[in-house]
Amino acid sequence: MPHAAPLCRLPTFAEDDVIHVVIETPKGSPNKYAYAESLGAFQFKTVLPEGMSFPYDFGMIPSTKGADGDPLDILLLLDAPAFPGCMVEARLVGVIEAEQRDGEGGWERNDRLVGVAVKARTHAHIETLGDLRPGMLDEVEAFFAQYNELSGKRFRVQRRGDAGAALALVRQGCDAAAKP
Secondary structure, eight states, rough: OOOOOGGSOOEEEEEEEEEEEEEEEEETOEEEEEEEEETTEEEEEOOOOOOOOOSEEEEETTTTTTTSOOEEEEEOOOOOOOTTOOOOEEEEEEEEEEEEEEETSOOOOOEEEEEETTTTTTTTOOOOOGOOTTHOOOHHHHHHHHHHHHTEEEEEEEEEEEEHHHHHHHHHHHHHHHHH
């Protein structure tokens, strides 16, 4: 029987500009999960404070590497929450370009790409960040600022980018992951 590739090394692209997303933390979850390549399993990272939960499915784009050394992060708009380990085909609609830092350390890029599941029904009309409901990105940015603050980190948004900027980051992430 052939040995399966770790989830973080699956192909990045399903076709053309359609990417694969591996869900780590489902929408509505107060628990944060992350794929641990060394274990080949999902690891419980933390529990959010009472009343706080992930606003959308949160995952990684396989076979990419961001400035923080981890696969690129993505928020995925989907009709109902998926589950950790579920692979979903998605199209990019934009990116929240951001920086993060631990304590007094230096700032490090840690972008949040935004995608829509190819099979989504309620979000099928969303092609750009401008198609999102008013205030949604402000709420997402506030969530990540609060989430990071609770774990002793800071998170600041640099700018928002369109689908082209998001796709360029994915291609850079693929190149970074391919380097030894």
